[in-house]
Amino acid sequence: MPTISELPTTFAEGKILMTRAGDGVGIITFNNPDKRNAMSLEMWEGLGQALVALRDDDAIRVVVLTGAGGKAFVSGADISQFEQSRHNAAASEAYAERSAAQRALLAGYPKPTIACVSGFCLGGGLQIAMLTDMRFAAADSQFGIPAARLGIAYGYDGLRNLVSLVGPSQARLLLYTGLRVDAAEALRIGLIDRMIPNDELLPATLEIARTIAGNAPLAVKAAKITIAEVLKDESRRDMEAIKRTGDACMDSEDFREGRRAFMEKRKPAFKGR
Missing domain, CATH: 3.90.226.10 (2-enoyl-CoA Hydratase; Chain A, domain 1)
Known part of the structure; x- marks a missing residue:
């Protein structure tokens, strides 16, 4: 255990x-x-x-x-x-x-x-x-x-x-x-x-x-969703789901926090939103 x-x-x-x-x-x-x-x-x-x-x-x-x-x-x-x-x-x-x-x-x-x-x-x-x-x-x-x-x-x-x-x-x-x-x-x-x-x-x-x-939850979620769609037959792939999760990352507070943390040379504090 x-x-x-x-x-x-x-x-x-x-x-x-x-x-x-x-x-x-x-x-x-x-x-x-x-x-x-x-x-x-x-x-x-x-x-x-x-x-x-x-x-x-x-x-x-x-x-x-x-x-x-x-x-x-x-x-x-x-x-x-x-x-x-x-x-x-x-x-x-x-x-x-x-x-x-x-x-x-x-x-x-x-x-x-x-x-x-x-x-x-x-x-x-x-x-x-x-x-x-x-x-x-x-x-x-x-x-x-x-x-x-x-x-x-x-x-x-x-x-x-x-x-x-x-x-x-x-x-x-x-x-x-x-x-x-x-x-x-x-x-x-x-x-x-x-x-x-x-x-x-x-x-x-x-x-x-x-x-x-410790990484950005939305980015990890986007990777998980996209890989799952890649593994499906092309006719069954949900390309809209991939786009939605990608847009959610780019519009998120975490994306802004990641950029700030990089510029400030510190560890980011991601919140998943």
Whole structure:
């Protein structure tokens, strides 16, 4: 767990923790270490509640997701729930619908998100990590999608994110084999953005998160929106949204503050307006 002074807010009977780390950074911790942070339906719902709370907190500008216990970010879905909730196609569809809102919330999150990965990041855990804006991983982390070993078919959204990160051939290799790759290989194929020594992972992640949080929120938001539109098919791109967010930056108090701070050789105090 992150060593942050503030006591965490708990969701899903303590299996999801939310902490405000200061300097505009919020942390969500998957806290089910006895099961290597395997995701239950209750944890999915708790994740959504924590994401909404940090989304609606104007003091939070960046959200970091991490796992408790040091052995896993999220090791996948809680297999013990499968007999009851994912035993056939209809049940699996109902299960997916119950977690769809949380996945959509993370996919369209308005603030920057970072996955801070230590240990296992498998299946649904990798899906969560791929929904964040960037992924930093400890040197001992492992990644994989064991769907073929469980008889599970991954849907369009999950595979779209995987293919966009690693390309179709590497996606096929991961899915067809169900094999795990280490952090060095994950970095090589583009699945993660940085590999960091284990004991430096969280401090380094929080340093980057605080750097982002210290920049102009409207400019960061504009970058996030524009990159999301670039990744869409050309026919689906919202060019007006790009223009609106760009105009909002140029007309903002923060743009004036940035110019003044540069001329005065001081650190700017951005307010997000």
